[in-house]
Amino acid sequence: MDYLKDENHLIVWFVLRPEIEKELGTSYLGMRARYNMTTNELLQEILDTYKADKDKNYRFVLKRAAGDMEISLNQTVREAGMRNGDCLQVIA
Amino acid sequence: MAKMGIKEKYHAMTRDLMWEPKDFDMNRVYPLIEKEGIILKNPSRWEDPFRMAYNQYVKIQSEKDGIYHAVRNAFEANDGHAKVVDSRWYEGVKVFANAVQPAEYSAHRLMAYVGRNIPIEAIRFATFNQAIDELRHAQIEIKHYAHMSKEIDGLHAFANTSQNLWFNTVPKSFFDDAMTAGPFEALMAISFSFEYVFTNILFLPFASSAGAVGDENFAAVGKTVQSDESRHMALGMSALKMLLEEDDRNIPIIQGWLDKWYWRAYRMFSVVSTLVDYYPRIRPISWKKAFEMYVEEQVFNGLFKDLRKYGIRLPKHAEDSIKEKEHYSHVTMRILDQFKHANMFRGFQLQPDDYEWLSNEYPLFDEYYAPFFRRNDHNVFANASPGVPAICQVCQIPAEFPDPDNPTKLWTQYSEYNNKTYITCSPGCKHIFEQEPFKYMQIWWPVEAYLNGEFGEDPVAGLFKYIGLSPNEAGEHYSSNEHARWLEYRRHLGLDKKFF
Numbered sequence: 313m314d315y316l317k318d319e320n321h322l323i324v325w326f327v328l329r330p331e332i333e334k335e336l337g338t339s340y341l342g343m344r345a346r347y348n349m350t351t352n353e354l355l356q357e358i359l360d361t362y363k364a365d366k367d368k369n370y371r372f373v374l375k376r377a378a379g380d381m382e383i384s385l386n387q388t389v390r391e392a393g394m395r396n397g398d399c400l401q402v403i404a
Numbered sequence: 405m406a407k408m409g410i411k412e413k414y415h416a417m418t419r420d421l422m423w424e425p426k427d428f429d430m431n432r433v434y435p436l437i438e439k440e441g442i443i444l445k446n447p448s449r450w451e452d453p454f455r456m457a458y459n460q461y462v463k464i465q466s467e468k469d470g471i472y473h474a475v476r477n478a479f480e481a482n483d484g485h486a487k488v489v490d491s492r493w494y495e496g497v498k499v500f501a502n503a504v505q506p507a508e509y510s511a512h513r514l515m516a517y518v519g520r521n522i523p524i525e526a527i528r529f530a531t532f533n534q535a536i537d538e539l540r541h542a543q544i545e546i547k548h549y550a551h552m553s554k555e556i557d558g559l560h561a562f563a564n565t566s567q568n569l570w571f572n573t574v575p576k577s578f579f580d581d582a583m584t585a586g587p588f589e590a591l592m593a594i595s596f597s598f599e600y601v602f603t604n605i606l607f608l609p610f611a612s613s614a615g616a617v618g619d620e621n622f623a624a625v626g627k628t629v630q631s632d633e634s635r636h637m638a639l640g641m642s643a644l645k646m647l648l649e650e651d652d653r654n655i656p657i658i659q660g661w662l663d664k665w666y667w668r669a670y671r672m673f674s675v676v677s678t679l680v681d682y683y684p685r686i687r688p689i690s691w692k693k694a695f696e697m698y699v700e701e702q703v704f705n706g707l708f709k710d711l712r713k714y715g716i717r718l719p720k721h722a723e724d725s726i727k728e729k730e731h732y733s734h735v736t737m738r739i740l741d742q743f744k745h746a747n748m749f750r751g752f753q754l755q756p757d758d759y760e761w762l763s764n765e766y767p768l769f770d771e772y773y774a775p776f777f778r779r780n781d782h783n784v785f786a787n788a789s790p791g792v793p794a795i796c797q798v799c800q801i802p803a804e805f806p807d808p809d810n811p812t813k814l815w816t817q818y819s820e821y822n823n824k825t826y827i828t829c830s831p832g833c834k835h836i837f838e839q840e841p842f843k844y845m846q847i848w849w850p851v852e853a854y855l856n857g858e859f860g861e862d863p864v865a866g867l868f869k870y871i872g873l874s875p876n877e878a879g880e881h882y883s884s885n886e887h888a889r890w891l892e893y894r895r896h897l898g899l900d901k902k903f904f
Contacts, residue, residue, distance in 0.1 A: 313857030323855050325794040325827070336776065337738050339804045339814055340827070341791030342855045361790050377820040397824050399794070399816075 320346050322389070322396040326358050329403050340399050347390040351383060358402055368404050375399040414455040418529050419448075436521045440586035443651035444524075450646040452530040453638040461533050465540065468628050472544060475624035476551070485555045486897055488618040489685050491890035492881045494556045496683025497622055498749035499675055500610070501552075501559060503575045505545040506566045510579035512538035514594050521587035530639045534595075537632040548625055555893075557886050558748040561872025565748050569871045570850040573800045577847060578672045582665075584843070588647065589661050595640030597665035600707075602673050603633040604698045609691075610676065613684035641707070648714040655715050664839065666719030667832035671799035677733035678740060681762065685755075690765045692729045700726060721832035727808035730766060734773040739802050741780070742789040745878050746867060752881040753780045772811045784880035792851045796829035797844050798836045803829040821845060 315321050325340035341361065345354055351372060359366050374381040374394065380401075383392040394400075408416060425433045456464075478484075488494070512535050519531035546562070553559040566572055582593040611626020647654050677691035689697075704726075708718050728735075737751075744751035754762075754777045762769045779786035793802035797819075807815040817834035819826045821841040828834040837844045853859070859866030868875055881887055894900050 313861065315856045323852060336742070336787065337735065337804055337806060337814070338742060338789060338793070339802060339816055340794035341789065342794060342851055343791065344855055363790075375818055376825055377818040395824060397826070399818070399825060399827060 315344055316396065320348055322347060322394070322398075324354070324389075324394065324396075324398050324400055326361075326400045326402060328358070328362050328364060329401050345389055345394075347394075348388055350386065350388055351392050352385045354389060354400075355385060355402065358400075364404075371403050373401040373403060375401060411455065414457055417457040418452070418525055421525060422523065422528075434521060434523050436586050437523065440588050441657050442588045442647060442654055445650050447524045447646065447650065448526075450524060450526050450642070452526040453642045454530070454533075454635050456529075456533060456635075458533075461536075465537075468631060469540070469544075472624050472628040473547075476548065476621050479621035479624075480551050483893075483897055484619070484621055485552070486890065486893045486899055490617065491887050492750075492752045493614075493617045493619060493684055494552070494886075495749045495752065495881050496610075496679045497552065497619070498556065498558045499679060499683070500622075501545065501549045501562075502566055502569060502572060502748055503675065504606075505542050505549070506572065507575040507579060508538045508542040508545065510576070510583070511594055511598075512536075512542065514579060514583055514590055517583060518587045518591045518594075522591070527591075527643065530635075531591075534632075534636050534639065537636070541629045541632070544625060544628065548621060551621075555889075557877040557884075558873060564872030569748055571747060573795075573848070573850055574672055574675070577798075577800045578668055581668065581843075589665075591643050592640075592647075592658065592661040593665040593668070595636060596644050597640075597662070597669040599633060599636040600640035600644075601666065601699060601703050602669050603630070603637065604702075605694050606673065606676050607633060608698075609680045609689050609694045612688040613680065613686070616686040616688050617684050644711075648711075648716065652715075659716055660839075662716070663720035664836050667721050667725075667830075667836060668799070670725050671796075671801060671829070671833065674732060674736045674801060675740075678737045681733035681765075682737050682754075682758070685757070687761065691733045692765065695725075695729045695732075720835060721830075724808070724830065724832055728805070730768050731772070731806065731808055731811060734762075734766070734769060735805055736801075738773065738776055738787075739793075739804050741777070741787050743793070743802075744880065745785060745788050745875070746864075747878050748871065748873055750879050750881040750884060750886075751780075751784075753784060768811065780880075784883055792854055794827055795849065795851060796833050797826045797847065798828055798833035800847065801829060803827050805829045 316323065322345050323342055324345045325342055327338070327340045343357065343361070355370060355372065356366070359370070372383045372385065372392075374383055374392070375398075381393070383394075424430065431438065485494075515531040515535035515538060519528045519535065522528070549559045549562060553562070558565070582590045585593065607626045607630035611623050611630065614620075614622035614626060644658070647658055680689065680691045680694060681687065704718055704722060708716065740747070741751045759774060759777075763774070776787060793804065795801060796803045803814070803816050805815050807813050815830050817828045817831060819828065819834060819837055819841065822845065824845070826837060826841070826845065828837050854863055854867065857863075859870050864875070876885065891900070
């Protein structure tokens with residue numbers, strides 16, 4: 313299988329901050345994603361990975377060399393301007 | 405005719421052996437010689453610091469091999485494996501086995517590459533000897549593991565494991581990086597940054613630990629290998645000075661290579677810090693003290709002081725490595741602990757004496773790292789990562805090094821190239837990436853391959869098949885079958901009895 317061959321597919325790297333970074337020292341983890349999924353769907357999958365509290369409020373920050381980009385949770389991954397290999401911080 | 409002295413004899417056997425090509429352009433025979441911008445005016449005056457001709461080399465190496473194999477035979481014949489103080493030591497030996505032996509073989513190829521492409525006889529003799537040394541090391545180490553594999557897990561599919569294990573991408577990337585550089589850069593990478601700066605810290609503290617915990621076999625491996633390293637270090641030093649003295653225009657090129665390869669080698673040696681501080685139950689020295697002794701004192705305060713007259717300064721990120729000495733082994737062990745369920749060597753629950761030693765040696769351990777390792781006390785997989793990690797685009801280690809000035813904040817760096825974001829673990833690796841992004845964007849990224857489905861649709865089973873192991877060879881040491889077998893072996897020999 314070659315997941316990235318499909319033009320709708322990408323791999324993103326995410327980390328839940330600040331607890332995970334502070335207590336465990338872990339950095340980004342990889343996840344398969346799709347350009348047509350919503351950023352909220354992506355958030356739910358990330359929270360499932362960490363078994364994190366879904367009742368809390370979270371925001372997404374896209375890390376880029378030029379600086380951070382805040383992205384909203386009600387658009388598709390493509391509309392959010394995400395690219396294969398992007399790093400995403402989920403901040404509680 | 406007067407009898408020749410050692411120096412004359414050496415010259416007679418090593419000089420005027422090559423010819424200058426008459427039928428082909430020099431640049432076709434040696435296509436890389438001018439590619440790096442290095443200017444050579446009179447390189448024939450350069451001397452191999454050891455001035456060793458082949459007959460002397462063979463005699464000395466033969467004696468060394470004889471001594472090593474005698475120790476190994478005695479260790480094997482006398483149940484040496486059962487007599488170490490704690491079998492978890494062998495998890496560290498597995499780290500060494502998997503990472504260092506393929507690196508030795510790669511160093512063998514690298515030395516042959518340097519000798520082939522630099523038409524200076526003295527360099528050829530030195531690199532030829534070193535190329536054979538590296539092959540000797542690789543074979544001694546394989547012989548060691550062949551015996552150890554009867555007793556310990558993780559080594560039975562050695563060729564497959566060393567080829568495919570994610571952990572091994574770290575040393576492989578280092579040597580492949582050097583092999584795809586020009587011959588002078590490769591010489592600086594291996595002979596200077598790797599050999600001169602770091603091999604003492606690789607072979608001496610870990611071999612001392614081997615002696616302290618009772619692994620005479622490994623101590624002998626360390627000693628016989630390190631006895632060659634002193635010659636390799638002298639080559640690195642001598643080659644560096646030759647390049648600096650040949651022409652002033654070489655100096656900025658050399659400085660750039662020192663900046664790059666110091667950090668490259670330093671990062672690759674991160675796992676050695678855990679071999680010194682964590683795996684041995686008895687530690688003759690800490691990583692921090694070894695770093696102070698071998699790198700700060702000998703290299704930064706000694707060698708680099710001498711190099712100032714050429715206009716050479718300390719490697720660009722030397723200060724960062726000094727700051728990291730308080731954290732290096734703990735951070736690296738933390739990374740290994742998170743992924744011990746998918747590796748060929750196991751992690752282990754720290755014992756009370758471990759906490760005591762680490763706390764005494766490292767003032768920041770209790771505050772920043774002990775709470776992480778304490779989580780293993782009740783569940784050995786409490787720290788298991790719920791996913792696969794992003795790795796540094798340069799050193800290929802999971803990008804989980806904290807900023808040494810702020811240890812609860814990761815040091816991850818971001819670079820943009822060709823419409824993609826690349827991450828690196830530190831300013832040192834970021835600097836290297838941004839000098840040659842086209843080179844580093846091409847790395848084969850094991851984690852991305854895993855997510856991409858290259859190990860099949862059952863990625864866990866696929867991963868273990870790919871690396872030639874089974875899941876019960878990974879995990880935690882004290883709860884493993886390997887530890888149970890070692891205890892039984894000791895009982896069988898009566899070594900479990902206490903007399904005092």
